[in-house]
Amino acid sequence: MSAFFGDNLRNAVIGESGSFGNARSGLAQGNLTDKDKNGVSHYQEDAAAFVKGFMGSQGFNKHNYLNPGQVINYSTCHDNLTLYDALKAHLPNANAAEFVKRAKLADSMIMLSQGVPLFHSGQEALRTKNGNDNSYNADITVNEIDWKRVEQNKDLVSYFQKLVQLRKTCPAFRMSTYDEIKKNITPIVQGENGVFAFEIKSADSTMYVIFNVNEKANQFTSVDLTGSKILLSSDDTTVGAKTILPGLSTLVIKKISDKDKINDLIAHLEADKIEFQQLKDEIAKEEAKSQKLSVLVDQLNDKIAKMESAQTALQQLKDEIANEKAKSQKLSILVDQLNEKIAKMEAAQASLQQLKDEIANEKAKSQKLSVLVDQLNDKIAKTEADKIAFQQLKKDIMTEIENYIKDKKEPEIDLSKKVLDAIAHADIEKLTSYKLSDDVMKAVVEFKQGNKKLTC
Template sequence: MNKEYYDLVVPYLEKYDYDSKEFQEKYHYTGELGALYHKRRTTFRVWSPVASNIEILFFGRWEAYYQIPDIPLEVWTMKKIEQGVWEHQERGDLHLGIYLYRVTYFDGRTKTCVDPYAKAVTINSGHTVVIDPQSVKLKGESAPRKKFKEAIDSVIYEASIRDLTIYPYTDIERKGKYLGLTETGKVNNEGLAVGLDYIKSLGITHLQLLPFYDFATVDERNPLATYNWGYDPVNYNVPDGSFSINPENPISRIIELKKMIKALHQNDIGVIMDVVYNHVYTVETHPFTILVPGYYFRHYPNHKLANGTFCGNEIASERSMVSRYIVDSVLYWTNEFRLNGFRFDLMGILDINTMNKIRAELDKIDPNIIMIGEGWNMGDILPTEKKAIPENSEKLKGIGFFNDQFRNAVRGDVFHKRSKGYITGQLKDDSFLDYEMLQKRFSRLDQMVQYLEAHDNFTLFDQVSAALPDLDMPEYERRQNLATSMVILLQGIPFIHAGQEFLRTKMGNHNSYNASDKINQLDWSRINRQPVEYLRELIRFRKKHEYLYYKNFEEVLDHLEVTFLSDELIKVRQKNEKYDFWFFFNAYEAKSYTLVDAGEYRVYFADNTSFLDEEKIITFKEGENTVGISGLSTLVMQKI
C-alpha cells in the first residue's frame, strides 16, 4: 500500500477508536444519505464524523456531448448537523446535476471523491450525478412484485451478461449488453435458440448474474478492449456502464438494466445479483477512505490494512455505519430493480449480524428472496464465531452456502486440473452424502448449495478431460450427465454454471477473470448436445417432485437412506407412507447390478434417457429382483 494512504489514515486510527461503543453510539445515523432529489430542491447528505469541512463541487448538468469542466462552476459549503452527517440543500431542479465532494482534513489537506450513495455517475465513474427517480421508472413498475420459488425449490443458473450474448455467430444484436438479454427469437448458425430463449427452455428458476454494479476494470468507452468478470467494486449502487448501449448517459444504463430484469421476469426467471461487499478495488481513492479515513476497512494494531480477501483490503462490516451501508445497498437494489436474490462474494469476510439484518429486511419484502454466498473462512481479524460461514449456519437462518465438499468429492480437487473424484473413478470422500455429518456443517438443507462448477476454477469438462484425456465425446457426455444428475436430484439447492450442460470449455484456463471473450463466451455452437436435453428433463423431474426436497435434516434422516454399494455405485432410497423412490448413480464404465424389492416400478431415468413422458413400468418378482444400472448413468425409479 502506498505511503500516501497511510499518511492520511494513520492519524485517524490513532485519534479515534472506531470499534468503541462510544463512537458507534455517538455517530450512528439512521436518516437518508446521498442526493435526495425534489423538483424544487435537492438535499445532499454525507456521513463523515472526522472531516474538518466538506464542500460540494458542482460541474453543471449532464447533457449529450457535455464536456465536464476541470474547475467546478459552483462550490457549496456543507453544514455539519448530527451524528457526523454533513448537509446542504440547494434550490432549483438539479436533475442530472454533476458533483463531487471535497473533504478538508485537520491538517488542511483536501481530497475529492464521488458520493458513496451515488445512484448515477458519469462515464467511467468520474463524477456523481443527481437523478430524478421518476426519470428511470418503467411502465408498470408500481405493480406488485412477482413471486418466485423459495431457495429449496429453485434451480440457479450462473452466467455473465457479457458471456451470454457476446458470441459472434448468433443474430443477437446487442451483444454483451443488458438489452441483449431481452432479445427473443435469436438463434445460432444452426437455427437453435440462444440467449434468453435458450435459458428459458432449460426450465431454470433463477439466473444468477456476475457483477453488474459499477466496477473498475472495463473501460466503458471501449468495453471490447478488455474483459473482466467485475469483482472490482467502485460504486456499489450504480449499474455498470460497460453493459450499456449508451454509457455516456447516466440514466440509460439504469433503464436498460431494468428492461433486462423485466424481460427475465416476464419469462418466469428470477434474477440473483452477485455482490462484492468484502473489499473495494482501489482503497486509496475510494470515497470510504476519503470521507472517513480508516473506518470502513479492517487494520491490524500496527495500522497495516488487513487482507483476508487477497484483494488488498477487507471491509469492516461489523462497524455500524459500514453494516448500515451494506444493508441499504442491498435494499436499494431489491426495491429499485426488483431483484430476487443475492450471491455474496467471499461472504465469510462479512459478519453474522450484518447478514442477519439483510435477511430480516428482505423477509419484510419477500421471504423467498434468495441469499447465498461463499462461506469460506478467510481473514484473521473478525473472530470466527462472528463470521458468515457454514460453521455458524445455525445463526444464519435463510442464508445458503456453497458446498465445496460435494463439489470436490464428485469431480475432484478443483485446484488440481488432473485430480479425480467420484465421476472419474476415484472416490476419496464418501461423507459428502452422510447427512448426519452434513448436519454438523449446515443447520438446514435449504442452506446447502449443491454445485460442481462455477465461474471460478476449471470447468467440469476441462477437469474431466484432463484427468481422463483419452475418452471419446460420448463418454465425456455420460460422465457430465452423471455429475449433473447428482446436482439436480440430490438434496440441497441445485446450482448450474452456464454451459456446464453442453460441456463448456475455457480451454484449460482455471481463472479466466480477465482472459478474453474467446475464453469466457458461451460457445453457442455446442448446444446441440444430448446433455442439454438431459438437464431439461432433470429439472422437469425436480419441479414435478418438489415434495422430495426437504428443508430440514430431520426429514432426510427419517426418510432417506444412502448406501455406497461400492466406490462406484451409490443407492439413495427415499421413502415414506406416500412414496418410495430409488436413485442409483453408477460411476463404473460397465453395467452394475444390485437387488431391489420385488414389485412394480415406474422408471423416470435410465441409461442417460428420460422417460418422464411415458409410463415405463418394470416388474421384479421374488428371486428375480436384480436391477441393472448402465455404466456411467443414473437410474431413477418409483415403486408403485
C-alpha cells in the first residue's frame, strides 16, 4: 500500500515559501489578514483545508485514500525550509517567544490530525538551515543538527514530548478507517475568528481539540467545559462555560461523564489504596529502621563510651609523655653537663699526661743532669787537684827559675816572665833552652798533650 505526502495540510499550516511555491503565510504564521504577493487572502482556503486535513485528508485533489494510514501529515521536510526558517521567512521581526508559540501550534496541528505524522529531524528544537530551502548539496555546517538548540529550546522540546505521549496513549488520534473518523470526529468551530474546535468521541469518553491561530485571546463558548480534565495545554487556559483561549494556543480536554467520574473515583481509590499500602510499607520500613536505629544508637553509645575512655587514656598518656619529655629535657641538660665534665676531665687527663710526660722528661733530664753534675763535680775536683798541682808546679818552676837565675845571674823579673809565658803557651823549645829539670819538662809536656794532669 502506497503512502502520500499531505501537501494540502502542510500548505494550510505553514503556507508556501522558498523556491518551491507561492510565497504566502499559513495558519501557524497568522494569515487571518495576510495576503500573498498578488493581494489574495488564503485564510478561508487554508481553514477549510486544515479541517479536511485534521479529518484524514480524504478527497484532497480527488484522492480517495484507502485509509488514513496512507496520508503523511507534515509541515516541513528535507527539501524545503525548516519550520523555524518558514516561520522566520514570513515573520522576520518576531521574537524568540513568538517563534516558540507558533512552533507549538504548528506541531500540534500536525501531531493531532488523523494520519501518519512526520517531523523533520530537529524540528522540535527549531532546527535551522539559515534559510536554505534545498540543501542537498550544501556544506555539512548547513545540514548538521545543532544540538545546542535542544537546550536553548527545552520548553518546546518538553511540549513536543507531551504531544508524542498523548498520541501514543490515546487511540482516538490514531483511527484506522475513514468511517470511524466520520462517525466519531465532528468539527464544531471551523476557523471563525481563528478558532478551530473538534469533538472526538470514543466508547466511554468525549474529547475536544481546540486551536486558536489568532494572535489575540478568544472565548470558546460552543461547549461548557466546566469540570473537564485538561489532557494538554500549550498555554495557561481558563476552562469553564466560557473557556479563554490564549493567542496561538492548543487545548486538548476531556469531558468528564458520570462513568468517567466513577472511573476517576475508582482510580483515586486504587491510587489511595496503593498510597495507603505504600504508607504501610514505609511505616514498616521506618519501624525496622527505628529498631535498627535503636541498635545503632546503643552501638554508638558504646563507641562513645569507649572513645571517652580512650580519650581519658590518651590524655593520661599525653601527660606521661609530657612528664617524660620534661624529664628527658632535664636529662638532656644533665647529659650535656656530664659531657662537659667528661670533656674537661679528658682535657685534664690529657694535660696531666702531658705534665707526666714533661716530668718524665725532666726526670730523665734530671738524672742526666745528676750524671753531668757528678761528672762536673769530678771535673771540678780534678780541676781543683790540677789547680793545686799547677800551683805546686808553678811553685816548683819558680824555684827552678830562682835557681836558674842564681846560676845565670840574669835579671829575675825578665827571666821569670819569659818562663811563665813559655809555660802558658806550652812552648817546649823555649822551656828547653831554659834548662829546667827533667821532671818539670815531662809534666809540662804531658799537660800540653792532655794525657795527664800536672802532678809535680
